[in-house]
Amino acid sequence: MQITFWGAAGTVTGSRHLVETDKHRYLLDCGLFQGVKNLRRRNWAPFQAPPASINAVILSHAHLDHTGYLPRLVRNGFAGPVYSSAATRDLADILLADSAHLQEADAEYLNRHKLSRHQPALPLYTMRDAAEAMRRFRLLHNHEPHALDEHTRVRLHRAGHILGANVVELEHRGKRLVYSGDLGRLDDPLMYAPDTVADAHWLVVESTYGNREHVESDVQSELADIINRTAARGGTVVIPAFAVGRSQLMLYYLWQLRLQQRLPSNLPVFLDSPMALRAVEVYSRHSDEQRLIDREIRDLYQQVHFVSSVEESKALNTVAMPKIIVSASGMATGGRVLHHLKHYVGDPRNTVLFAGFQAPGTRGAVMLDGARQVKIHGEYFPVRAEVLGLSGLSAHADVNEILTWLRGFRQPPERTFIVHGEPAAADALRLQIQDTLGWRCEVPEHGQSFTLD
Numbered sequence: 001m002q003i004t005f006w007g008a009a010g011t012v013t014g015s016r017h018l019v020e021t022d023k024h025r026y027l028l029d030c031g032l033f034q035g036v037k038n039l040r041r042r043n044w045a046p047f048q049a050p051p052a053s054i055n056a057v058i059l060s061h062a063h064l065d066h067t068g069y070l071p072r073l074v075r076n077g078f079a080g081p082v083y084s085s086a087a088t089r090d091l092a093d094i095l096l097a098d099s100a101h102l103q104e105a106d107a108e109y110l111n112r113h114k115l116s117r118h119q120p121a122l123p124l125y126t127m128r129d130a131a132e133a134m135r136r137f138r139l140l141h142n143h144e145p146h147a148l149d150e151h152t153r154v155r156l157h158r159a160g161h162i163l164g165a166n167v168v169e170l171e172h173r174g175k176r177l178v179y180s181g182d183l184g185r186l187d188d189p190l191m192y193a194p195d196t197v198a199d200a201h202w203l204v205v206e207s208t209y210g211n212r213e214h215v216e217s218d219v220q221s222e223l224a225d226i227i228n229r230t231a232a233r234g235g236t237v238v239i240p241a242f243a244v245g246r247s248q249l250m251l252y253y254l255w256q257l258r259l260q261q262r263l264p265s266n267l268p269v270f271l272d273s274p275m276a277l278r279a280v281e282v283y284s285r286h287s288d289e290q291r292l293i294d295r296e297i298r299d300l301y302q303q304v305h306f307v308s309s310v311e312e313s314k315a316l317n318t319v320a321m322p323k324i325i326v327s328a329s330g331m332a333t334g335g336r337v338l339h340h341l342k343h344y345v346g347d348p349r350n351t352v353l354f355a356g357f358q359a360p361g362t363r364g365a366v367m368l369d370g371a372r373q374v375k376i377h378g379e380y381f382p383v384r385a386e387v388l389g390l391s392g393l394s395a396h397a398d399v400n401e402i403l404t405w406l407r408g409f410r411q412p413p414e415r416t417f418i419v420h421g422e423p424a425a426a427d428a429l430r431l432q433i434q435d436t437l438g439w440r441c442e443v444p445e446h447g448q449s450f451t452l453d
């Protein structure tokens, strides 16, 4: 067996790990490169293995940095099955359609304003490609082995990172390759902790927070303080949150606060994001994947006013009473939250509360940095609202939680590869694993191959 790292090597995006046996090719994750231009350019280069030669794709979870290249792979000739959990399929359906829509809209914008060197500018893929990719999905149940070919089996374990997220195990002629995907927290309120996997000859492990420990924080109390303070001065709390994952977690915390009677009883909560709304439907359908029972999930979402049409969204801003608006995108880079920011950011009674990681250069990062004004749709708005970030909301295991998961292996893997981390994080995890567990491990470079035998 041979593995080549065609993404998420020295960076956190573009997860694509190509596994080759004597007769077959399997791709573990099929992610989009995101962030700086040098990385995004890789999405346009031909994939190193001809897509038609790949026998199957296996997905760890639905995030675009693990699935967002799939429609392109299909467009360029990949004709095999895509294996995942049911929840990953359902969430990927939402995320890939949205990604394709954005690709098409961007190309259309560039063409309309003649802003591209390419005539015409083309989308990386279209809605049709995304729909075609969705037809390739084949569902796997956790822990049930499935034969990919006569010598290779795949098995999924729970990773706890987002709904449907998995650790992937490939077994070929008695040798096991385990790929962590993205690992979740040990004590996430909605997701179960990652499953212990006992045996691996070779291990590929993520390192997003390989050099960080999450600070213990009381998210609920922090949130209650912020909301009560804002409501007391007659203001509105606008919460930019990622449509899949963060929005649902935020609604969970609000529900808990309401049950504990720690919020004003008449304070309405609005979820204003068509994508988050579709994600709520998926979360409601897959109760077996969460720590809540059906009745709790029903309760949780019953407290929320769902806003679907643009008219309803606009109407929200004509109501001057205190309220909470949860809306996407999470870093305020686009989406409906921009309209709410325009409306609320100039009034010191209001609060803008960011609920997740803010990548450098995004509007969210700029605002959290204390910008006095913010540019939205070409216009500058003064920032007078309170601007805050909520800590303690990560969906990724920190270094200690990664080590806890690694201690679950009965024996040290022969080789351990560290991926999905910025160079400093990946290297810090490598040292931690060597020093505390004594395992041999390495940080692969982009395009580096290893033969495993």
Ligand SMILES: [Zn+2]
Binding pocket: 061, 063, 161, 182
């Ligand atoms: Zn992820």
